[in-house]
Amino acid sequence: MNKTILLAIAIAFTSFSSVLAQKLKFGHINTMELMASLPEMQSVQTELETAFSEKENQLTTMQEDLRAQQQAYMETAQEMGPAARAAKEKELMELNQKVQQFYAMAQQEIKQKEQELRTPIAQKVKQAIQDVGDENGFMYIFEAVSGIAVYKSNDSEDITALVKAKLGVN
Numbered sequence: 001m002n003k004t005i006l007l008a009i010a011i012a013f014t015s016f017s018s019v020l021a022q023k024l025k026f027g028h029i030n031t032m033e034l035m036a037s038l039p040e041m042q043s044v045q046t047e048l049e050t051a052f053s054e055k056e057n058q059l060t061t062m063q064e065d066l067r068a069q070q071q072a073y074m075e076t077a078q079e080m081g082p083a084a085r086a087a088k089e090k091e092l093m094e095l096n097q098k099v100q101q102f103y104a105m106a107q108q109e110i111k112q113k114e115q116e117l118r119t120p121i122a123q124k125v126k127q128a129i130q131d132v133g134d135e136n137g138f139m140y141i142f143e144a145v146s147g148i149a150v151y152k153s154n155d156s157e158d159i160t161a162l163v164k165a166k167l168g169v170n
Contacts, residue, residue: 027138029144031129034125035121048113139152
């Protein structure tokens with residue numbers, strides 16, 4: 001009888017351990033590496049490089065025009081009257097400001113375009129991670145580089161309230 005009870009306990013313990021092990025299945029993924037391997041990212045990179053080159057060419061043209069006008073001013077400033085000199089200096093300052101504003105706007109536009117192009121791909125990757133997590137019974141899938149959870153099963157329990165109670169925090 002003792003052997004039967006011990007055998008039953010051993011079988012129950014083994015079954016419980018395997019169920020517990022299945023419930024605590026963790027995974028990790030390097031999403032940066034994954035994203036870089038996607039064919040869509042090559043077209044995103046190409047499109048961003050094209051947009052960047054266009055903005056860079058426009059900026060270069062604006063800077064060259066500003067430098068040419070500054071050089072012309074330096075060569076003729078001595079011959080100008082005070083009012084003409086002040087007007088030209090104001091014009092050059094405004095042109096310089098436009099160049100700076102264009103630079104800031106171009107950076108913002110490129111960043112916005114990058115986000116616009118990458119968002120659907122990132123959503124596709126996130127959905128694939130969630131699908132893999134659900135299909136394979138992972139409790140959590142962590143980002144390999146940062147260690148941040150990129151997937152959390154619905155079976156996971158939030159223990160924040162328990163820890164707060166333990167610490168005496170409401």
